[in-house]
Amino acid sequence: MGSQEVSTVDWQGKHVTVAGxxxxxxxxxxxxxxxxxxxxxVNDGDDERARAQAAELxxxxxxxxxxxxxxxxxxxxLIVTAPGWQPDKPLFLAAxxxxxxxxxxxxxxxxLRGDNGRKAAPWLAVTGTNGKTTTVRMLxxxxxxxGLRTAAVGNIGVxxxxxxxxxxxYDVLAVELSSYQLHWAPSLRAHSAAVLNLAPDHLDWHGSMEAYAADKGRVYEGNTVACVYNVADPATEGLVREADVEEGCRAIGFTLGAPxxxxxxxxxxxxxxxxxVANRQKQAQELAEVSDVNPPAPHNIANALAAAALARAFGVEPAAVRDGLRAFRPDAHRIEHVADIGEVAYVDDSxxxxxxxxxxxxxxxxxxxxxxxxxxxGATFDELVTGAAKRLRGVVLMGADRALIHEALTRHAPEVPVVDLERTDTGAMSEAVARAAxxxxxxxxxxxxxxxxxxxxxxxxxxxxxxxxxxxxxxADESA
Known part of the structure; x- marks a missing residue:
């Protein structure tokens, strides 16, 4: 099915089970x-909230x-499932x-897009282990x-x-898709799509890194204009190579280096x-300055480049890329600068x-x-600590699995001072900030x-x- 074709289903009298x-x-x-x-x-839970929802239906x-x-x-x-239901559930085995x-x-x-004569807007889709929401909102x-009618939708917002x-x-939709959602979306065919990065995550759900990557790679299936990949993450380019796309669809890389x-x-x-651009062998088009990206951290610049690639694939002019990036404000708790106190910056990336x-x-x-x-x-922290060791002035650890990080620090950054907070009450974060200061x-x-x-x-x-x-x-108030 081509990207712009609309599938019609006669639902009258069809027996459909909705899971969750x-x-x-x-x-x-x-x-x-x-x-x-x-x-x-059908629903696993039978609590008060579920009973109220059931009554309405x-x-x-x-x-x-x-x-x-x-x-x-x-x-x-047919079964229509909530994305989080695992593939090995008895319901699906029976199906x-x-x-x-x-x-x-x-x-x-x-x-259902295009149902009842509505315009079927093309989808620009984004997936990846990290950065999906930010990239989709930038897009x-x-x-x-x-000047396009659009919305950030999917695993975000609407x-x-x-x-x-x-x-x-809508003229076009900016769509965030999780690996769960892609697993259960066999006929999805986006206009263009990006896989931002791949790292082990949700392996308990998918069963293996290979299965997780394969589900992420589904976002490229049937793309018509561009499959956007991360030059710094060869696995994403590998997924492009494996995808069955429409003839003429191009592989487009983004990189923090010279393109x-x-x-x-x-x-x-x-x-x-x-x-x-008309002559990509010899020409380059300026889109925006790094300072137009908020915040201009390296991985956020990568997000901006991915968003720009998808927008350009849809025919957006360079000035709109610049203006859109300037207008973008990141969600809370994503590299959010909170305050400067005594020439020390405090940043929230919860x-x-x-x-x-x-x-x-x-x-x-x-x-x-x-x-x-x-x-x-289930994560391990040796690689993370090894890579960051030279940047660490000190570490404050809290929470149930802090010992795992402490052990990695002992192995790979023994010279870095570590404060280990045992308390888990509501005042623990205040102490963590005080000890960090x-x-x-x-x-x-x-x-x-x-x-x-x-x-x-x-x-x-x-x-x-x-x-x-x-x-x-x-x-900050105390020191003012």
Whole structure:
């Protein structure tokens, strides 16, 4: 199926099982019910919230089974699943045995785009282990600067189903896709797509690094104009080589160095394009200055280049790339500068929940007091510590798996002073900031980049970042 073709399905009387209540399951159930399908929702949980959600759906005439997400309902012709449900769940094993296809919410949205005569907007898709949300929001900002009707959708902001079925007719959609979503999206065919990077993540879900990479690589299948890859991460280029794309689709690299032909890169502080120019062998088009990227950390410049490549693939003019990057404001807790106190910068990167993200964060600063720790999710820290050792003024560790980081520091950076905080109460972050301040010297950066998930001490990474920012601001007020 070509990228611009719309698939039509006669839903009337079709027996569809929706797996999982929640942000994707409920809209899917409603959309299918409105189109005449016989919808049964199955859900593992049976708590108060689930019962309230079930009551709303049952009032519409949708069947809901709580506490039993394992059994395949009789007569099921299709399963539409929440992206987080693992492929080895009994429900899916039963579906495979019965020959019942499984779609995710992204696949359903793809199939429903253009439904009821709506314009089917092309998709510019982004995936990768880290940087997806920032890149998609940068891309949307660039597209808006070009005067296009767009939205950042998918694994971010507006749900894809709402975007494709809503009243707004978009010119193009900037789509963030997780590996989970791509696993369940067999017929997705984007206009252009980017894989930003690949590092071990969610291996418990996918089963292996190879399976994880293969699901990420699905984003390139059927691309019509450009497959954007990271020159510094050869695995992403490998996925482009393996993809079955439309004839004429090009491989476009992005690099923090000087770009070769068919690449975007950086020359003397300028973001330049040698891919979408008349003579890419000899010419380069200036797009923006590094200072137009906020913040101008190396991995964020890489995000900007990927966003620019996708926008240029869609025909956006250079001035809109510059204007869109200038207008972009990063989400909270992503390399967010909180304050300067006594010539020491305090930076919140609570979103750095794995080693790959933290490696990029640490690389952005020359001399660091690093606050780290939390739930390691099976990660190891030797490579991270080895790479960052020369930049570390000191380290403050907190959280359930801090010992794993401490052991790596002992092995690879024994000269770096380490403060090990045992406390896990709400005041722990304030103490972490205070101890980091004691280690810091003028010109240093105190960086919260935990390399771990937050749920051992905080509700989520947002709450962890807020605790850090609150502690820093309180310290700034005291020193004022």
């Amino acid at each position: 209540l929640g942000v994707s399951g409920i809209p899917a159930a409603r959309a299918l019910h409105e189109r005449g399908a016989h919808v049964t929702v 049952e009032a519409l005439g949708i069947t809901v089974r709580l506490g039993d997400g394992a059994t395949l309902p009789p007569s099921t012709e 495979a045995e019965a020959g019942v296809p499984v779609w995710g919410d992204v696949e359903l949205a793809w199939r 949307a900002s660039i597209l808006e600067a070009a 749900s894809l189903l709402d975007a494709v079925l809503g009243d707004t007719e 070769g032909p068919s690449q975007l890169g950086v020359v003397d502080g300028i973001l330049v394009d040698r891919a979408f 979103k750095a929940t794995n080693t790959h993200a933290t490696e990029a964060s640490l690389a952005a600063y020359d001399s660091i007091v690093w606050i780290a720790g939390g739930l390691a999710k 004691e280690l810091a010297r003028p010109g240093d950066t105190v960086l919260l980049a935990p390399a771990c998930a937050s749920m051992d001490m905080f509700t989520n990474y947002n709450k962890r970042g807020e605790a850090f920012a609150d502690a820093v601001r309180a310290r």
